[in-house]
Amino acid sequence: MAENLLIAGATMYTFERFAQEIKQALVATGLLTEDQIDLSVPKAKGATGDLALPCFKAAKAQGGNPAQLAQQLAQQLTLPADGLIGTVEVAGPYVNFSLRQAAFAAEVLHDVAERGEHYGCADNATGRTVIVEYSSPNIAKRMHVGHIRSTIIGQAIANLYACSGYQVVRDNHLGDYGKQFGVMIAAVQRYGRPDAEGEAALEQMEGIYQRYNNLLRDAAAADEEFNPDAEGDLDDEARAWSLKLEQDDPQAVELWQWMVDLTKAANQRNYDRLGVHFDTQHGESFYKHLLGEVINAAGESELAERDNGAVIIKDLPDARGKTLPTFLIQRSDGGTLYITRDIATIKHREATYDPAAIIYIVGQPQELHFRQTFALARALGYTDAELTHVSFGTVFDAQGQALSTRKGNMIYLEALLDESYTRAKALIEQKVAEGKTTLSAEQIDAVAKQVGVGAVIYNDLYQDPKRNITVDWDRMLAFEGNSAPYLQYMHARCCSILREGAPLAADYSAALLVHPTEQSLLKEIARLPEVVREAAERFAPFVIADWLYATARAFSAFYDACSVLKAETAELRAARLHLVDATAQALRNGLALLSIQAPERM
């Protein structure tokens, strides 16, 4: 993917041009070849420089001494007069290259101004399609923590691929298929439809589903309607509805469709609050016409064995050649399984989109399922797309128990967003009372929504999704330190300065931005394009979050050290206003990649 972004004609951002200049100058010495050049960012505390060449590799290839080679290189380098390279220093086996501050500042600010809200993104379309499957809640149930993680992480990954020049298909793969829908329909017939809306309606659905299930089991003794004689009937009833549904019985389909619509409407409220949208929301049932083909194709292959009517796949190797555990693609009663439907889905996607990649945002417990799915889809020749399972860790409560509805420790999306909004609003009202900011009641409400949602999103995106999470409300909804509200606050401060300092001068001298905090801030802003690329390649939104935090901190340090509106000279004021403008734009762009809003006041 990195190659795609460097093809001729693509816009190169400042840091790329800097690296390019260094490579060209190094190769021109004739002392090493391009493949021996591996530039890195200097980490040593005393090191001066913005990019470094460690000389170990080249020296080894030539049988020489790294420190000597570094010396020779530094002596024989000829630098372009008006380029980005400022000074070159040798530190032992390293050659350190520093940016020429004036040129660097001008080019970074120019990059941002020119690209605006697209700054950081690849501007050349790859012409390739990526499908991102995320959120994927179940019909007739509330979205719980797992779906929340999938929704938020998936949305960010989809954003990252769109920003990287891919055509992105955002696919909400709804859980609308399976035996439980027979029970669900029977339960609705018996207890009636919910009278609430939104998540409350789904909560009622969960309730009657549970109640019906309890009736089926002996645990139903407590239910006043329990009648031992009816038990067998109840089971038959559910089974009958399940069968009717599969046979497209009009009444069953109508009830099922009603549940789908109810659930979609309820979830849509939450998606709207989160700013999440999808291009397609097909459920598993959408792919059922392909199930027969899948089973036939697999059944005829050498991979399959039949056992009492079931179709079993044995000894299938995965992408790394490891043999996967045996699994079924057809039950002995002829029914299909989750994996059968997932493979049918791949077949459909290949035919519909010809994707370069399909990215699944699903929890870690399904790691084996996806290895099996991918391996079988490949073995059947259904796709040549890159298939990736981005797995995320489990959420545990403070006692170390996994969250579950039955234990009563589950966290649902609506309640989480409400809690976050309430906390944000209380904090904003406190700031207003302290005279720190002035906002109307309407503005308080709007900002509380943006800050509340931002905190929830950031909690899922600031770290590697692989990690398990322990519930801690204070940390989840933190408004200080490394948190969304901090990032939003720094953006709002930028906006405040820009309001006061408007309009921006058409002519200004970026060369005046030589204060250490100004240069540090510029360097952070300049990193965004490479950060976007890395985040996409690693399926890692937290790389963006890291960058946002570093950039916001750099701005904060600048804000503290340098007054913009009361700068020493009018020229410096003008230049700093442009720096603040670029900072605001870069922060907005980074936040947008995470689907976090950037209020102008807070």
Next chain:
RNA sequence: GUGGGCGUAGCUCAGUGGAUAGAGCAUCGGUCUUCUAAACCGACGGUCAAGGGUUCGAGUCCCUUCGCCCACGCCA
């Protein structure tokens, strides 16, 4: 048992073979008459789970061991 993930400061986490391992929270100490203190500056805090190996160089790669989480043919 087999396979996957994780193990870095008291807690939550970055660190993708390069130089003296970094942040936030917590604790302690400074900084608002100033462009918003949701902030800034400083201090404290480390046997990178343990042991071996690979190499100029390992938190990072390989092997072994330990601990935690998860998965493993008729749920999704």
